[in-house]
Amino acid sequence: MLASLLPALRGLSLPLRLQLWDGKAIDLGPAPSVTLAINDPEIVADLAHPSLDLLGAAYVEGRLDLDGPLDEVIRIGDELSRALGKDETAAPLPESHDKATDAEAISYHYDLSNDFYQLWLDRDMVYSCGYFETGTEDLDQAQQAKLRHLCRKLRLKPGERLLDVGCGWGGLARFAAREFGVEVLGITLSREQLKLGRERVAAEGLEGQVQLELMDYRDLPRDGQFDKVVSVGMFEHVGQANLPLYCRQLSEMVRPGGLVMNHGITSRHIDGRPVGHGAGEFIGRYVFPHGELPHLVKIGACISESGLEIVDVESLRLHYARTLDFWSRRLEANLDEARRLVPERALRIWRVYLAGCAYGFRHNWINLHQILATKPHEDGSHELPWSRADLYR
């Protein structure tokens, strides 16, 4: 089986060594930088038509082992899949998104281990795209800059009420309260995030300003009580079918004249057809169950139809690639410690997911858009300044 594959594999001239179950090693190109150890001979059949999903799954399940820099591993996996993989054109099927399913999906990912996330996230545990104002910042600086960029876009003023939908460990909630003097309600479906989030609020003495709750976005009253609403890395979990409901919910929770910021990952194609052989399947199976990425114009349509007016959109695609580079490198530098915190299988998933998503953002398979919208007053007026210059002072 392998023998019949070797001409095609060698034709790609990849810097890859195959380490076989019987001790033999085959170099597919000069100066291999990556070694793929095949523990299970049955995997060889998959190599005839590889995909990032097949390769990733084999690694997660221990049928393959990897040695070499992870970004190089991903690049080689992509080249293999593009050269030999089957064409995929079908968009994924819609996912179920009732409250129980969503709670379970969120728990699967975010309740993994607070200590594990602390190992490679920034000091404020901001688990979303950083903002590199010049490209020279470190991770802590980029995450603080991102929090400030969001607060500035929301034009937060002391005393305002901010809702943070999908608040994670509360990094943005605490930053907004501390630096901009607002009152924040943050909600999450992750018990682990809530626990550590509340501890950090208490440690900063912000209990009077920041309230964190375990709550589904559908359970919030639609009474326009918030001046501003922010949602970071959240609409990816909502599902295409629920996006209109989700946007109406945000729109009806903000007062007229208020602002809503949606920051999240968007798909490359409007119809959801995949980019990157099998990358999406791997993410859906192992990383973000029930996750669905809408295209910018799909989430934009739902925002518009909810009565909000889109006023500012910014792509931060390459910022997310760089953020994931930082996360991946920090995890790779702490693998021994990580093994003490999470099962080997989870570690394998997170390793390829972080390096793979960096690659996916860099290669324009997925994007990151910050979409700012206002809810205009009845007469069409709003409360935004004439220009965006205030964001850059």
Place this chain on the structure above:
Amino acid sequence: MLASLLPALRGLSLPLRLQLWDGKAIDLGPAPSVTLAINDPEIVADLAHPSLDLLGAAYVEGRLDLDGPLDEVIRIGDELSRALGKDETAAPLPESHDKATDAEAISYHYDLSNDFYQLWLDRDMVYSCGYFETGTEDLDQAQQAKLRHLCRKLRLKPGERLLDVGCGWGGLARFAAREFGVEVLGITLSREQLKLGRERVAAEGLEGQVQLELMDYRDLPRDGQFDKVVSVGMFEHVGQANLPLYCRQLSEMVRPGGLVMNHGITSRHIDGRPVGHGAGEFIGRYVFPHGELPHLVKIGACISESGLEIVDVESLRLHYARTLDFWSRRLEANLDEARRLVPERALRIWRVYLAGCAYGFRHNWINLHQILATKPHEDGSHELPWSRADLYR
């Protein structure tokens, strides 16, 4: 007929005087600021179910005369139409957009009279939304700032090749050549714009850098010869059916790594259903024949599907309201001169169109979006700076 209408009209308590054909005057509310002179008794039937289209048409055709501040006229017309008009929910039918139809439609509006446009546009004759950085600028300042804002967003560098699709009288082309050192090809379908545009290029000695041509966007070669493409106030004329073609055209004329800016008027609703009783019909009939406004997400979808990546969107809705206030006030201050330049019927059309569109932008019936997109390199990289801070230095 009128007697039976009066209770309903009086119930609105509008500051409106009806001056009848027989010399009688009826005040519908206290302290009338506007007088509507009914020259033709048959118009009274229309007042039972008024719309901005019916009222505007009656004024254009001389069956009504108006006296009073135009912004107040429009406000009263809107209140009448909302209170007594029929509900409209149907989206307008698609318009024809072959090359001959488009050329005729453009000529109808833009070939009206260069001298007339010079009467109320800024000194550079920029016939699109100005950019009020602080809200205190005059019209000339706002248009110069808009040209600079566009050039900055396009990150123009000396020696680059810029295509200006729908170049008007060449204000942007000359500005970009003079201030940013680029070479510009500008195309228009208006012979009058071309004539005066070329004179102004010559007067500034920019013939070596700026070339203006009478050309349809469909006739440009798709050879990626331009570093940057800009289109201002153009996609409103393209038509919904041709938007995908139009975007593919722009996408294929720009080199990989280049930028495309689409600046234009967008509709309130995605399905095109009207806002403002009959305002759209009036514009289509008298002002911009065959004009069609896409929603932001519709033009955004076409841009995305053409292979471009949307990186920056900015709404300038209230900037356009203010721009139109300036234009309308300047025209109102020069009515005698205007009457010497264009027929009375055209003057009536332009008077209510300018004041009416100011009202429409202010009340969120229509919007203005600047949509910047890049054509990424094969490997997903692009040439934009990390942040938008350079736009505000």
